[in-house]
Amino acid sequence: MKRLSDVLGEGEDGSYWFMCPGCESVVRIKGWVFDGNVEKPTFSPSVLTTMPDGDGSYVCHSFIRNGKIEFLLDCTHALSGKTVDLPAIPEFYFNE
Numbered sequence: 001m002k003r004l005s006d007v008l009g010e011g012e013d014g015s016y017w018f019m020c021p022g023c024e025s026v027v028r029i030k031g032w033v034f035d036g037n038v039e040k041p042t043f044s045p046s047v048l049t050t051m052p053d054g055d056g057s058y059v060c061h062s063f064i065r066n067g068k069i070e071f072l073l074d075c076t077h078a079l080s081g082k083t084v085d086l087p088a089i090p091e092f093y094f095n096e
Contacts, residue, residue, distance in 0.1 A: 003094045004038040007067065007086040016043070019089045022060045022071055022079045023049055026093055040067030041086070 001009040001017050009017040015030035018041070027049060035042040042065045049060040053076075061072040067086050071079045 001093055001095060003089075006088040008038050008041055009089055009094060016041075017089065017093070018064065018069075019087045020049070020060060020062075020069065021084060021087055022062070022069070022075060022077045026089060037067075042066055046072070 001011050004010050004016075007018060009026075011017060011028065011030075013030065015028050016032070016034060017026050017028050019025075020027045027047065029043060029047055032043040032045065032047075044063070046061060046063050049058075051058040057076070059074055059076045061074050063070040063072070064086065068083050069079075069086055070083045071077075071081060073081050075081075
């Protein structure tokens with residue numbers, strides 16, 4: 001992935017990547033509407049990540065607006081209902 005900013009990367013396939021503190025990993029999105037602001041990006045529609053979990057299903061559902069992640073109430077992690085700044089993507093994810 002190439003760096004677009006500290007908080008946003010771009011894959012070779014045109015996808016975008018951001019660090020999600022709810023998922024505790026980078027998340028890939030492709031096909032979302034992007035406002036072009038690499039420092040404080042906005043994407044639409046919402047981003048929904050689900051995974052099987054030992055006790056059921058893991059859900060991370062959020063909006064990315066103006067460089068912030070707005071976690072929706074259906075999230076199953078501790079950031080449910082909170083809004084946080086997009087964190088920097090760790091350096092090792094970039095292939096520069």
